[in-house]
Amino acid sequence: MKQLAQEINARFNELGVEIPIEEIEERLDKMINKFKVPKEEARRSVVNYFLKFHNINRNEFYTGGQSESPMANISDVAEDGKWVTIRGKVVQLWDNSHESIAQVGLIGDETGTIKFTIWESSGASSVEENKSYLFRNVVVNEWNGKFQLNVNKSSSIESIDEEIEVGNTTVDFMGAMVDIQSGSGLIKRCPECNRALTKGACMEHGKVDGVYDLRIKAVMDDGAFIQDAILKRDQVEEITGITLENAIAMAADALDQGVVLEQMKKLLVGKYYKLDGSKIERYLLVDSIAPVFSYDPSELDELIAAAEVI
Numbered sequence: 001m002k003q004l005a006q007e008i009n010a011r012f013n014e015l016g017v018e019i020p021i022e023e024i025e026e027r028l029d030k031m032i033n034k035f036k037v038p039k040e041e042a043r044r045s046v047v048n049y050f051l052k053f054h055n056i057n058r059n060e061f062y063t064g065g066q067s068e069s070p071m072a073n074i075s076d077v078a079e080d081g082k083w084v085t086i087r088g089k090v091v092q093l094w095d096n097s098h099e100s101i102a103q104v105g106l107i108g109d110e111t112g113t114i115k116f117t118i119w120e121s122s123g124a125s126s127v128e129e130n131k132s133y134l135f136r137n138v139v140v141n142e143w144n145g146k147f148q149l150n151v152n153k154s155s156s157i158e159s160i161d162e163e164i165e166v167g168n169t170t171v172d173f174m175g176a177m178v179d180i181q182s183g184s185g186l187i188k189r190c191p192e193c194n195r196a197l198t199k200g201a202c203m204e205h206g207k208v209d210g211v212y213d214l215r216i217k218a219v220m221d222d223g224a225f226i227q228d229a230i231l232k233r234d235q236v237e238e239i240t241g242i243t244l245e246n247a248i249a250m251a252a253d254a255l256d257q258g259v260v261l262e263q264m265k266k267l268l269v270g271k272y273y274k275l276d277g278s279k280i281e282r283y284l285l286v287d288s289i290a291p292v293f294s295y296d297p298s299e300l301d302e303l304i305a306a307a308e309v310i
Helices: 002-014 021-034 039-053 058-062 233-240 244-254 258-268 297-307
Strands: 083-093 101-109 112-119 132-143 146-151 156-159 169-180 185-189 211-221 226-231 272-280 283-291
Touching: 002 021, 002 039, 021 039, 083 283, 169 226, 169 258, 185 244, 185 258, 211 233, 211 244, 211 258, 226 233, 233 258, 233 283, 244 258
Parallel strands: 112 146, 226 283
Antiparallel strands: 083 101, 083 132, 101 112, 132 146, 132 156, 169 211, 169 272, 185 211, 211 226, 272 283
C-alpha cells in the first residue's frame, strides 16, 4: 500500500501538486481494508478524489506530459496498476450482459493470452475475433490472483494489419460430457462482429439479422477435474451428425431453437470423449473430438488403482 501511495504521490508531484503521502495512504487504507475494495479500484477512487479536488483533467493525469505506456509482452504482465500497451490478436469474445461493460474477452500474442475488459465509459473502438489490435495505455488489474487488462477513458484501441501467432497451451483431455450449457445448440451471431446474439440483439450493434451457427459449451469430467470446453460448428456437426441445415430445419418444424440443444444433450451427455485443443483461461477451445468406446486394459488398471478400488 505504501508503494501504491508513493506512485500516486509522485505522479501528482509531476503535475505540480503536492499531496501529503499520509493522506493518500489513509484513503487507500480505508478503501482496501475497511470497505474491501480491490486494489486497482481503490487506486482509481483515490486518484479521482484528488483530481476533482485539485481540478485536474483525468487525461492529463494518466497520459498528459507522458510518452505512451511501454509496449509489453502478455507474459510479462504481472504488476497490478501498471499501464502498458499490448499488441495482440483477439482470440475470443465472451457473451456479456453487464451494461457497464462494452466487450470482454481474450487477447493473445506470441507469449500467451490475457483477459481484457472494455468499459462502456471508455468510448474505445469495438474489436472483432481473430483480428489484431494495439491496446494503447491499458491498465493491469489483479483479481483473485490473475491479471487482466482494463480499457478505460485513458486507453485507445487501434486495428493493425498483422497476423499474430498466439502462443497457448495445447492439452489433451478424456472424460465424460456431463452437461451442455445454455447458449449452445443452434445460435445466431452478429454479422458485424460475430458475437453471439442475446434475445436477437448484439451488445455492440443492437437488433440485427443474425447469422445461424452451431456451438456447444460442454462441461467435461474425467473423475478428478472439471473442464469447460467450446466446440465450434465443424466439431459439433462431426460429433452429433447434425448439420447446420438440419438444425435450422428442426427449429423451423418445432418453432423452437431449443429442440436442437435438447437433441444434442440426448446424443452426447453421459458419453466419453477424447478432446484436444488450446487451453485458454478456464476454457478448452477444441480442435478435435472423438468418442471413446473402450479403454485399454492397462488404462483401466491405472484408473482403478487411482480410485483405490479393491
